[in-house]
Amino acid sequence: MEHAPPAAPAVRETLERLLASETFGRSERARRLLRYLVEREQAGEADRLKGVSIAMDVFGKDGDFDASTDAVVRVQAGRLRELLEQYFANEGVAEPVRIAIPRGGYVPSYELNAIRLPRDARSTTGNIAQRPDASAEAAPAATEYFDSPAPGEPVALMAPAAPAQSLTRQLRFFWAAMALVIVMLGVLIVRQSNAFLGGDAAATVETAAIGGAAQPIFDSLPLIYIAVKADGAEAARVASSLRAGLAGFDTIDFIGRDADSTRDQSADPISFVFDVVPGPAAGDVTVELQSVATGRVLLSRNLTSTDTAPSAVESSIASLLTSTVPASGAIYSYIDQSGVRTSQIGCLVLSDRYYLDQSAKTHEAAYRCLEKLVGENTKSSLVYSELASLHLEAATNHYAYPPGASIEQAMAFGHRAIQMGPMSPHAHRAYGFFNSRLGNTDEATRWMRKAYELNPYDLGMAAAYGYGLIFAGKYDEGTPILGRAVEAFSGHPTWWDYGLFVGAFMQGDLKKAATASESLRTTASKPHYLAARLIGARISGRDKLANELANELTAEFPNFAADPRATFADRKYPADLTDRLVQSLRAAGIGNPS
Numbered sequence: 001m002e003h004a005p006p007a008a009p010a011v012r013e014t015l016e017r018l019l020a021s022e023t024f025g026r027s028e029r030a031r032r033l034l035r036y037l038v039e040r041e042q043a044g045e046a047d048r049l050k051g052v053s054i055a056m057d058v059f060g061k062d063g064d065f066d067a068s069t070d071a072v073v074r075v076q077a078g079r080l081r082e083l084l085e086q087y088f089a090n091e092g093v094a095e096p097v098r099i100a101i102p103r104g105g106y107v108p109s110y111e112l113n114a115i116r117l118p119r120d121a122r123s124t125t126g127n128i129a130q131r132p133d134a135s136a137e138a139a140p141a142a143t144e145y146f147d148s149p150a151p152g153e154p155v156a157l158m159a160p161a162a163p164a165q166s167l168t169r170q171l172r173f174f175w176a177a178m179a180l181v182i183v184m185l186g187v188l189i190v191r192q193s194n195a196f197l198g199g200d201a202a203a204t205v206e207t208a209a210i211g212g213a214a215q216p217i218f219d220s221l222p223l224i225y226i227a228v229k230a231d232g233a234e235a236a237r238v239a240s241s242l243r244a245g246l247a248g249f250d251t252i253d254f255i256g257r258d259a260d261s262t263r264d265q266s267a268d269p270i271s272f273v274f275d276v277v278p279g280p281a282a283g284d285v286t287v288e289l290q291s292v293a294t295g296r297v298l299l300s301r302n303l304t305s306t307d308t309a310p311s312a313v314e315s316s317i318a319s320l321l322t323s324t325v326p327a328s329g330a331i332y333s334y335i336d337q338s339g340v341r342t343s344q345i346g347c348l349v350l351s352d353r354y355y356l357d358q359s360a361k362t363h364e365a366a367y368r369c370l371e372k373l374v375g376e377n378t379k380s381s382l383v384y385s386e387l388a389s390l391h392l393e394a395a396t397n398h399y400a401y402p403p404g405a406s407i408e409q410a411m412a413f414g415h416r417a418i419q420m421g422p423m424s425p426h427a428h429r430a431y432g433f434f435n436s437r438l439g440n441t442d443e444a445t446r447w448m449r450k451a452y453e454l455n456p457y458d459l460g461m462a463a464a465y466g467y468g469l470i471f472a473g474k475y476d477e478g479t480p481i482l483g484r485a486v487e488a489f490s491g492h493p494t495w496w497d498y499g500l501f502v503g504a505f506m507q508g509d510l511k512k513a514a515t516a517s518e519s520l521r522t523t524a525s526k527p528h529y530l531a532a533r534l535i536g537a538r539i540s541g542r543d544k545l546a547n548e549l550a551n552e553l554t555a556e557f558p559n560f561a562a563d564p565r566a567t568f569a570d571r572k573y574p575a576d577l578t579d580r581l582v583q584s585l586r587a588a589g590i591g592n593p594s
Contacts, residue, residue, distance in 0.1 A: 006097045006110045008042055009356035014097040016491030017330055020323050022286075022302045023087040030080050033058050037101065041108050043521050049106040077106060091300045096337050220342050221251060221382075222331050225273040225292070227258040230285055234308040238285045239276050241317040241457075246274075248455030249325045250382045250426045251332075251348065259292045268293040269340040272331055279303065289324055291334065298330045299323070314457065319488045322459040327352035328491055344380060347373060351386045354393075355493040358526065364401045366390055371402070381421025385430045388413035392430075396437060396571065397526070410434060425454040429464045439572035441472035459485040463492065467499040470506075473574035479503030486516075494520060494529075501532045506577055514539040527553065527560035527567060535584045550589050564591045 006014075015038050018024060019031050036058050040049055051073045055061035059072055067073065081101050088098050100109050224246055228239045246254040255263075259273050271292035279286045283305035289298045299320075307316040324330045327348040336349055350366035370387040373380070391413055394405035411434050417427035432447035448468035452461045463485040469478025482503060486496050497519040504512035517536025520529040530553045537546040554561040564585050568578040585591050 006112055007357075009353055010097050011038065011042060011099070011110055012356070013328060013333060013491045014095050014099060016323055016489060017095065017299065018084075018087060018092060018099065020299075020301065020319060021087055021091055022300050023083055023091060025302060027079070027083065029059075029076055030083050033076055033080055034084075034099075037106055037108050038099065039519070043518055046107045051106070054106060073106075077101060091297060094296055094298060094334060094337070096333060220267060220270060221253050221344060222335065223255055223267050223271040223292075224252045224325070224331075225255045225257060225259040225263075225271065226276070227273055228276045230276050230278045232283075232285075234283055234303075234305060235276055235278075235285050237308050237310065237313045238287065238303060238317065241313050242274055242276065242287070242321075245314075245317050245321045245455070245457030246325070248425060248457055249321070250385075250421070250424050251326050263292075269338070270335055270342065270345070272298070283308075287320060289330065296334075298334050315488075318457045318459055318462075321457050322489050323491070326458065326460060328356075328493075343369075343373060344378070344383060347383065348386065351390065352493075354390065355495065358393075358494055360397075360399050360401075363390060363393060363397075363399055367394065367401060379420065381417045381424045381427050384413050384417035384420060385424065385426040388417055388430045389433060392434060392437060407434065407437060423454060425451045425458060425461050428454060429461060432464065432468055436468055436471055437572060441574075444468050445472050445474075459489045459492075463496050463499070466503075467495065470499050470503040471573065471577075473576065475503050475506040479507055483512075498529060498532060501536070502577065505535070506580065510539045525552075525556060527557040527564075528571070530557070531560075531564060531581065531585055531590070534588050534590070535581070538584070538588055546588060553590060561590050562592065 015035070019035060024031050024034070033054070036054070037049060040046070051067045052065055054073050055065045055067070055070070059076070061070070061072070081103070084100060088095065096112065098111050100111075101107075102109055226239065226242055226246065228235065243254075243256060246252065247256075259271060263271070273290050273292055275288040275290060277286050277288060278284070279302050281304075285303045285308055286300060287303065288300045290296060291298065301320050303313075303316055306312060322329070326332070327345075332345060332349055332352070335345055347366065347369040350362070350369050354362040354366045367387070367390045370383055370390065373383050374387060378384075388410050391402070391405055392407060392410035393399070394402060395407050395410060399405065414427065414430045414434055417424065418431060421427050428447050428451035432444045432451060434444075435441075435447060436444035445465075445468050448461075448465045452465040455461050463482050466478040466480075466482030466485065469475075470482065472478075479500065482496060482499050486492055486500050497516050501513050501516035501520070504510075504516060514536040517532045520533050530549055534546055534549040534553060537543075537549055560567050565578060565582050568581060573581075582591060
């Protein structure tokens with residue numbers, strides 16, 4: 001049976017983790033080339049991925065570039081293929097999407113990938129084959145894999161011990177594995193059939209147990225442990241920053257110690273540990289993220305002494321945590337792919353998917369899921385924060401569901417989130433967005449700054465703060481903040497790109513504005529996004545595309561095309577921004593000249 005290609009958000013998330021991986025950590029050229037190829041293909045420009053354009057756009061060659069005498073593109077593409085194969089054979093083995101550059105061209109291809117595990121990672125809790133201190137005998141097995149269970153099949157939480165162990169220990173591990181398989185079969189029997197991926201209101205609810213009666217984990221967030229197994233000042237700084245960063249995320253429950261035998265083992269399917277171990281070179285520190293239940297390594301990031309310097313360590317850890325801990329990160333992706341999810345986790349995944357494509361369909365699926373949790377008297381500030389933001393989206397974008405959405409109701413949800421989580425970054429960010437939409441720019445900036453201060457390790461909070469500053473008219477202050485977040489996290493939501501377009505446009509950096517506008521073409525059609533793309537096309541001198549976008553804007557959004565100023569005023573844009581946008585659109589034939 002032929003499978004549909006992976007969705008754009010899934011490709012984008014995989015790209016982010018790949019670019020942040022250890023495999024690509026020391027090859028800036030490979031990262032730059034891969035980002036360019038994937039982003040251009042996702043933007044619908046596969047036909048432009050030719051040797052000459054790549055040489056000019058990626059490697060800075062001029063118009064006289066001759067591929068017959070300069071093999072830079074072919075050589076770098078070959079190196080990129082090798083790195084991709086290496087990544088997906090090792091630290092990226094569990095990626096839900098595989099990215100490849102087929103030989104004979106430069107257009108990326110994508111395919112869904114069953115989660116697979118290195119054979120010698122099946123011992124107990126650690127994937128020793130990927131650690132720096134792994135034995136030479138264990139290393140060869142790292143390239144051998146077995147497919148993980150398909151959705152709906154049980155997931156074994158422990159596998160037989162290595163052959164070198166005694167027969168008694170092998171038997172003990174074997175019967176432990178068998179017991180856990182039986183437990184997980186029981187999990188499947190009690191699993192609710194209405195999984196959230198079907199777009200229904202209810203999210204999958206599961207139970208898990210080890211050595212006892214099943215205990216519900218339906219309203220839990222991922223549990224995060226930390227284990228420091230390296231000495232030295234560099235490791236101490238990394239561990240300190242990890243603790244500080246993890247403590248600020250709403251999307252997890254941070255335990256703050258190693259996952260020892262005193263833990264609640266019933267939560268192991270949604271438990272993970274950050275191991276801080278010695279790196280491959282003197283002064284290096286490696287951070288590995290593993291599943292407690294299976295020992296699978298979701299991420300392995302090597303930090304050099306430069307990365308762990310006092311002036312750089314927070315930035316290094318912020319990039320690492322933003323790619324792993326939020327609903328868009330590796331942890332939620334792994335839980336989603338494993339089929340072990342909780343109602344709250346399922347709803348947060350749906351909410352994140354909405355912000356990646358911003359369609360009415362994904363909005364309704366996420367809203368109904370969160371709405372159900374609220375109807376069941378959830379005590380989660382995070383749920384109320386997300387529901388408040390989605391309600392605001394419904395009110396401002398005029399979605400059919402929920403009927404009668406209003407900013408006042410969104411504020412009521414947001415107020416409840418603040419009451420339940422007075423130190424919640426998500427609740428403060430949501431309240432900042434409400435005030436921004438109401439035109440209360442000072443209040444919006446204050447709330448978003450507080451969200452950022454509560455967790456400066458979350459690039460999402462930094463982006464929200466920068467966005468808030470931009471739409472408060474503080475372009476020079478907000479654009480660099482948002483720009484750094486966009487650059488550090490390629491799997492970001494679409495609104496980051498729109499905010500960066502606006503900020504760069506008002507700063508006069510038209511090249512950066514045009515580049516940011518190109519990222520909006522993979523999202524659902526919205527009038528202000530189409531307007532940004534139209535302005536960006538004119539800046540780039542792409543007259544044919546500009547004409548096509550002007551026709552699309554007029555056909556799909558006739559009210560906006562007739563009077564774009566009204567839309568910008570309704571969204572409480574600063575007056576100078578509104579004037580500049582309207583002027584640029586009039587030059588493109590959009591809007592009344594009066």
